[in-house]
Amino acid sequence: MDHKRATIKDIASELKLSPSTVSKALRDHPNIGVVTKERVKKLAKQLHFVPNQSAIRFKQQKSFTLGILIPSMLDHFYVAAVEGFEKFAYDSGYNVLIGQSHESLLREKELLLTMQSNRVDGLIIAISRETVDTSHINECVQAGIPIVYFMRKPINEDFHCVCSDVYTGAIDAVAYFVSRGHKRIGFINASSFWTTSRDRFLGYRDGLVQHHIPFDKSLVQESDFTQESNLQAMRRLMQLESPPTAVLAFKDQVLLDAMCCLRREFPSKATTVELIGYGANPIIQYLEHPPLASLKEQPYEIGQKAGSLLLDLVNHPRTGYQPQLVKLPCELQVFNTHKQR
Amino acid sequence: MDHKRATIKDIASELKLSPSTVSKALRDHPNIGVVTKERVKKLAKQLHFVPNQSAIRFKQQKSFTLGILIPSMLDHFYVAAVEGFEKFAYDSGYNVLIGQSHESLLREKELLLTMQSNRVDGLIIAISRETVDTSHINECVQAGIPIVYFMRKPINEDFHCVCSDVYTGAIDAVAYFVSRGHKRIGFINASSFWTTSRDRFLGYRDGLVQHHIPFDKSLVQESDFTQESNLQAMRRLMQLESPPTAVLAFKDQVLLDAMCCLRREFPSKATTVELIGYGANPIIQYLEHPPLASLKEQPYEIGQKAGSLLLDLVNHPRTGYQPQLVKLPCELQVFNTHKQR
DNA sequence: TTGTAGGCGTTATCAA
DNA sequence: TTGATAACGCCTACAA
DSSP states (O other), rough: OOSSOOOOOHEEETTOOOOHHHHHHTOTTTOHHEEEEEHHHHHOOOOOOOOOHHHHHHHTTOOOOOEEEEEEEEEHHHHHHHHHHHHHHTTOOOOOEEOOTTTTTHHHHHHHHHHHTTTTTTEEEOOOOOOOOOHHHHHHTTTTTOOOESSOOOOOOOOOOOEEOHHHHHHHHHHHHHTTOOOOOOEEEOOOTTTHHHHHHHHHHHHHHHHTOOOGGGGGGEOOOSSHHHHHHHHHHHSSOOOOOOOESHHHHHHHHHHHHHHHHHHHTTOOEEEESSSOOGGGGGGOOOOOOEEEEEHHHHHHHHHHHHHHHSSSSOOOOOOOOEOOOOOOEOOOOOOOO | OOOOOOHHHHHHHHHHHHHHHHHHHHTTTSSOOOOHHHHHHHHHTTTTTOOOOOHHHHHHHHEEEEEEEEEOTTHHHHHHHHHHHHHHHHTTTTTEEEOOOTTHHHHHHHHHHHHHHHHHEEEOOOTTTTTTHHHHHHHHHTTTTOOOSSSSSSOOOOEOOOOOEEHHHHHHHHHHHHHHOOOOOOEEOOOTHHHHHHHHHHHHHHHHHHHTTOOOGEEEEOOSHHHHHHHHHHHHTTTTTSOOOOOSSSSSSHHHHHHHHHHOGGGGGGTTTTTEEHHHHHGGGGGSSSSSSSOOHHHHHHHHHHHHHHHHHHHHOOOOOOOEEEEOOOOEEEOOOOOOO
């Protein structure tokens, strides 16, 4: 079997044409004769010619590759975001390089170097939990790689960012809790370094204010998303002198652990404390006793939108553009209204 | 800010050295003086020099990229396999290009072309549900791209393959069912074109034989993994004149839908019919009433092993090698022994 | 120990 | 309408 892959040169010499003619013919360049085009394309097919992207990339000084940096693919949300981003990228003729930081700053730095080395034409990032200093990201920008943040964005960074409208989501969640008679509403949040945590918090607080419920600092706990941390946060809430009767969770993974905590450690309250999370994780449909509700986000669309903002930056490089903050709405999806307080 | 990225030439001219000297110095080539190396490396760091992989790939006629083709990242199993593969690849200095067929043969073909165009140095594949003809895969092989199958392998294809030892797993599952008194044991299987379905089936059948239970064809149903198909398969089983009291499912996703089917359509049996799946999906820990058990597979290790077999083929190209079939053990993980028949 | 030359596959530019 | 040439950044032989 012939293991050497056919090149443009091979086609050219076989057809007694020049490589440049073949190159143009293959790409339907207008000033190549129809007959020649036909001959070239026919032979190309015969030889199973596949253009060598390595060469094209090199020649064009472009990798036609976009990078996406996420915490982990074990998180359903980010998988969906990757899908949206990939779809957009592929449709635009780009490949995608995926990197998972696994919430490690060190890994994130390494991945960023790999991305640079691969000369990705642009990059979208959801920063790791550990990322407080962003100098490694700024280095990419200075190397000419445009960046778009999504979901997790460092506070005080002026780049495009695409995320869910978690603020309004929190307002809606609180309103729904209140409509069901709750007055003690807990909240398990995440790193205060992210805008997405701050926005959730503001929505939570403003939601309370709108319903004339006093804000109680002790009802807000922080988790780092490990199972143990989720359980601890819920435990701290339930051990308060006046524990919450409803809890808003940063995301469904936190919510699920909170439910486990209730079932195991506070069984008497497991059927009364109501929970709302973010994400509308499909797992929920398999639960016999689903939580009250979840704020359905649009990860796929967020990935697409981030891709389109990024590609715009790639194709129209500029410095000092006006950073956009795109927020896609969350929708409260109610699962369970059977519980009674 | 300087947007042109530094090249070896830049360093060379700045230091009044030749590019080749710089190239060697950067890679610690033995016959470059220590002083020169120091000077070169120092300036390289100053200029934020990052080697241009595009150029290296082109020059080396190698992409240093391995491909992995999976049905979908929404499946937890394949995400874990990707992780193992990526870990291995990165540690060996390779990038990874991920492709999702979404169970579509057309998409699989497209992805394979992309992989070829990107000149991936090798490829591991779990074929799509629709893939019955494998000529598109053979074309890759003939183009010199080594292939390793994992999990889903077409019957009658002679390449390396890494998968779970689902045969023994099925034997174990049946034995466990029998130990709990079951005699009518159903089985929901998948495409008979995959070795992994055939092996499950053989284990199921041999398991029955070992315990002198007659094989009943009507107790075996096939599903294509859509929710509707899973439900239908379970429904067909339960509507038999003599329905099963226990069911082995191709994977946990099927098992979960089967549980839903029981709860909704056969509530009287929901607490007695016992189920075992494959995968030990972490979702299960969040269920109030978990299934009886699941066969824990080793997707991460499977991804790694497939990577190492592949890299061996990449580095030692040969034709007519003896294909290996590597089977990693499944372990029966028991969740629930409370049910009584 | 350092330098020079050639080439990987493709395409843009310019010439024929 | 087609062809010749040079260039992209890096590496490998080989020469100095």
